[in-house]
Amino acid sequence: MKIFSKAQIYAGDTLTSERQKISSIELMERAGVQIFNWMHLRMQGAQVPIHIFCGIGNNGGDGLVIARHLIIHGYNVKTYIVDYNNKRSADFLAHYERLKGVTKAWPEPIHDPSDFPEIAPEDIIVDAIFGIGLNRPISKWVKDLFMHFRKSQAFTLAVDVPSGLFTDKAIENENDAVWAGFTLSFASPKLIFFLPETAKYTAQWEILDIGLDPEFLLTTETDAELIGKAEVLPNYIPRERFSHKGDFGHALIIGGSYGKIGAVTLTARATLSVGAGLVTTYIPKCGYTAMQASFPEAMVITDSHEEKITKINYNIKPTVIAFGIGAGTEGETLEALEHFLKENKTPLVIDADGLNMLSTKKSLLKYLPENTILTPHPKELERLIGAWKDDFEKLDKVKAFTKKYKVILIIKGAYSITVFNDKLFVNSTGNPGLATAGSGDVLTGIITGLLAQGYHPSVAAIFGTYLHGKSADLGALNLGFQSLIASHVIEYLGDAFLDLFLEPEPPAVEKSPEHEEKQKEA
Ligand SMILES: NC(=O)C1=CN([C@@H]2O[C@H](COP(=O)(O)OP(=O)(O)OC[C@H]3O[C@@H](n4cnc5c(N)ncnc54)[C@H](O)[C@@H]3O)[C@@H](O)[C@H]2O)[C@@H](O)CC1
Ligand SMILES: Nc1ncnc2c1ncn2[C@@H]1O[C@H](COP(=O)(O)OP(=O)(O)O)[C@@H](O)[C@H]1O
Ligand SMILES: [K+]
Numbered sequence: 001m002k003i004f005s006k007a008q009i010y011a012g013d014t015l016t017s018e019r020q021k022i023s024s025i026e027l028m029e030r031a032g033v034q035i036f037n038w039m040h041l042r043m044q045g046a047q048v049p050i051h052i053f054c055g056i057g058n059n060g061g062d063g064l065v066i067a068r069h070l071i072i073h074g075y076n077v078k079t080y081i082v083d084y085n086n087k088r089s090a091d092f093l094a095h096y097e098r099l100k101g102v103t104k105a106w107p108e109p110i111h112d113p114s115d116f117p118e119i120a121p122e123d124i125i126v127d128a129i130f131g132i133g134l135n136r137p138i139s140k141w142v143k144d145l146f147m148h149f150r151k152s153q154a155f156t157l158a159v160d161v162p163s164g165l166f167t168d169k170a171i172e173n174e175n176d177a178v179w180a181g182f183t184l185s186f187a188s189p190k191l192i193f194f195l196p197e198t199a200k201y202t203a204q205w206e207i208l209d210i211g212l213d214p215e216f217l218l219t220t221e222t223d224a225e226l227i228g229k230a231e232v233l234p235n236y237i238p239r240e241r242f243s244h245k246g247d248f249g250h251a252l253i254i255g256g257s258y259g260k261i262g263a264v265t266l267t268a269r270a271t272l273s274v275g276a277g278l279v280t281t282y283i284p285k286c287g288y289t290a291m292q293a294s295f296p297e298a299m300v301i302t303d304s305h306e307e308k309i310t311k312i313n314y315n316i317k318p319t320v321i322a323f324g325i326g327a328g329t330e331g332e333t334l335e336a337l338e339h340f341l342k343e344n345k346t347p348l349v350i351d352a353d354g355l356n357m358l359s360t361k362k363s364l365l366k367y368l369p370e371n372t373i374l375t376p377h378p379k380e381l382e383r384l385i386g387a388w389k390d391d392f393e394k395l396d397k398v399k400a401f402t403k404k405y406k407v408i409l410i411i412k413g414a415y416s417i418t419v420f421n422d423k424l425f426v427n428s429t430g431n432p433g434l435a436t437a438g439s440g441d442v443l444t445g446i447i448t449g450l451l452a453q454g455y456h457p458s459v460a461a462i463f464g465t466y467l468h469g470k471s472a473d474l475g476a477l478n479l480g481f482q483s484l485i486a487s488h489v490i491e492y493l494g495d496a497f498l499d500l501f502l503e504p505e506p507p508a509v510e511k512s513p514e515h516e517e518k519q520k521e522a
Pocket of ligand 1: 056131136
């Protein structure tokens with residue numbers, strides 16, 4: 001699903017008005033009605049006090065539409081105008097007039113904290129103060145109003161985005177934005193819903209279809225995409241009846257050190273479990289028996305050293321190589337990596353200590369084959385690209401890094417982001433059960449196994465991250481977050497594959513009545 005930028009959303013609005021010959025006032029009506037419908041379906045007329053806080057721009061205009069329809073349907077509504085600016089938008093004013101037509105209880109203006117209403121914990125707040133138009137620092141008293149919401153503990157429903165968040169830059173203080181329980185966002189999810197510093201401002205979100213021009217939605221290229229089943233499924237390569245293991249590649253997994261052979265076992269097991277034809281591990285001597293005994297499907301080559309990797313010598317022809325898992329960063333291992341990189345032409349995945357070694361010797365980065373996949377967790381990423389001041393700077397730095405070295409990088413965490421060709425692929429699967437030892441080793445194995453089978457490196461990274469998260473999601477259904485361990489993620493990979501072909505994913509976008517009508521006509 002495309003993640004549109006703020007500029008694209010504004011452009012889509014204008015184009016939709018032109019092509020569908022509807023005014024922006026009517027587009028605002030659609031947006032507000034969609035939110036009203038959403039609330040009405042769930043509230044069924046309940047008389048819970050609803051406090052609707054409207055700004056003076058179009059986000060506020062949406063709030064006025066919601067207020068009008070709730071009032072018409074007999075809800076217990078209080079509307080407020082948060083007067084942070086005297087430049088009320090034309091569409092806001094149009095809907096202000098419409099609201100005055102249905103009630104004598106006109107909106108109450110709020111200018112400072114003395115105007116803040118009392119809000120009980122059982123009440124509902126609708127936050128329509130700022131949308132994507134926020135473009136400069138907010139007055140102190142408006143931030144105080146955000147805190148007033150938070151202190152009330154009332155359920156807060158944000159319109160489009162939690163007010164106070166910028167779509168393209170960080171906020172300075174934690175309490176400069178509304179903490180929403182739910183955000184109903186128009187047309188497209190916003191990138192800020194997926195970044196560690198801003199995702200926390202909304203516990204849940206949903207996208208509402210407001211009938212933007214279909215051609216615009218289809219043809220506009222975005223810098224970011226949310227990856228779900230619909231996005232990965234077209235890449236799936238089916239198995240031929242007469243296929244044999246030689247068709248699915250031979251993966252070589254290089255890593256391990258004394259006490260960390262298990263990491264390589266997990267990676268190798270995941271590589272084979274995702275469909276690679278053959279897997280060979282290259283590990284220090286001490287791991288030989290453990291590997292053979294615990295994972296009989298894998299072949300083993302040992303380093304001459306008992307406890308670490310010191311020379312990378314093998315006489316097989318791997319299709320893909322994964323390097324670094326549990327390898328340590330000892331001097332001889334770094335030398336082995338250096339020699340290896342200077343000779344190697346085979347596609348690569350680099351993880352864990354492989355990344356740490358590249359960070360200590362950045363001159364080696366130029367030897368990475370094009371489209372090498374790097375899978376750092378946040379600390380490894382910081383070692384690789386240096387510290388960042390906020391999530392947006394982090395994304396810029398990663399884009400510059402991947403461009404410079406022509407690599408693919410996965411920023412791991414909740415909503416892992418694969419950066420490839422200047423584009424962000426935001427993964428939608430996964431859960432906190434993955435915050436457990438070895439889950440990253442499994443991800444490396446999954447990606448390596450997909451590469452071995454001939455998936456393009458960008459697909460291996462994006463599809464692999466999806467399958468890894470999906471496996472964990474299915475595992476967590478039986479095990480809960482706490483009991484899920486890395487081995488389970490491997491065990492549930494089969495279910496993750498089968499799930500691709502099971503029931504369709506529920507639509508990410510709640511369809512508008514206009515959309516349903518058009519579908520019927522078609
Ligand atoms: N396709 C869509 O997504 C649609 C979006 N609509 C709504 O329109 C919103 C965007 O509306 P606007 O562009 O009017 O902007 P907002 O309502 O988000 O922003 C408020 C207004 O205040 C001004 N402003 C910005 N920062 C300020 C600050 N710190 N202090 C004081 N004033 C400030 C801005 O210039 C802007 O006009 C969306 O978020 C959405 O809610 C809908 O009405 C229609 C369709
Ligand atoms: N809270 C979370 N939600 C979703 N995915 C997570 C979460 N925490 C961790 N993960 C995923 O788990 C993996 C952890 O990788 P990593 O930190 O390298 O683990 P390890 O080094 O133990 O193998 C990554 O793929 C990451 O995206
Ligand atoms: K808002």
